[in-house]
Amino acid sequence: MFKLSLQLQQINRWDADLCQYCNRQSRYLSVRNLFRIVSRLGDGIFWFALMAALLLRYRAEAAPAVMHMIVTGLIGTLIYKLVKGKTLRPRPFNVYPGIVCVGKTLDQFSFPSGHTLHAVAFSIITVAYFPALIWLVLPFSVLVALSRPILGLHYPSDVLAGAALGAAIACLSLTLI
Numbered sequence: 592m593f594k595l596s597l598q599l600q601q602i603n604r605w606d607a608d609l610c611q612y613c614n615r616q617s618r619y620l621s622v623r624n625l626f627r628i629v630s631r632l633g634d635g636i637f638w639f640a641l642m643a644a645l646l647l648r649y650r651a652e653a654a655p656a657v658m659h660m661i662v663t664g665l666i667g668t669l670i671y672k673l674v675k676g677k678t679l680r681p682r683p684f685n686v687y688p689g690i691v692c693v694g695k696t697l698d699q700f701s702f703p704s705g706h707t708l709h710a711v712a713f714s715i716i717t718v719a720y721f722p723a724l725i726w727l728v729l730p731f732s733v734l735v736a737l738s739r740p741i742l743g744l745h746y747p748s749d750v751l752a753g754a755a756l757g758a759a760i761a762c763l764s765l766t767l768i
Contacts, residue, residue: 704753711757
């Protein structure tokens with residue numbers, strides 16, 4: 592048990608070190624501004640605009656995909672709020688003085704990343720219905736994931752957990768339809 596505790600401490604140290612490294616990149620104005628915009632778009636603006644564009648372009652043909660995204664988004668929100676409420680992990684900028692928060696938080700806890708969860712889930716669903724859109728949603732999802740530690744809002748492990756949950760929710764939902 593003691594060895595496991597030491598291993599977990601080492602993982603937490605790597606997580607914090609990587610978060611601090613990522614966050615230092617925000618000292619560059621262009622990096623900071625890019626990831627602030629990505630983060631804001633990841634609040635839902637990008638995904639709602641995509642849903643609207645799909646409905647405008649494909650009309651009724653896009654309705655199942657859009658409904659799937661809406662339902663998956665609601666389920667993702669419920670799951671990530673439940674997990675955050677149980678883990679209560681403080682955000683990195685609240686723990687490490689060297690980490691600067693350069694974004695706005697939607698809540699006070701960090702685990703898991705809800706932005707990443709939704710970006711991954713919506714990307715998987717979008718590509719399942721419209722494979723040609725991978726060029727749009729995949730890079731955006733990667734940028735959303737990168738934005739979280741760069742802006743000091745999440746540890747890398749929060750991002751990985753959010754991505755894993757988002758992928759699991761999306762893939763499970765695709766098997767159920």
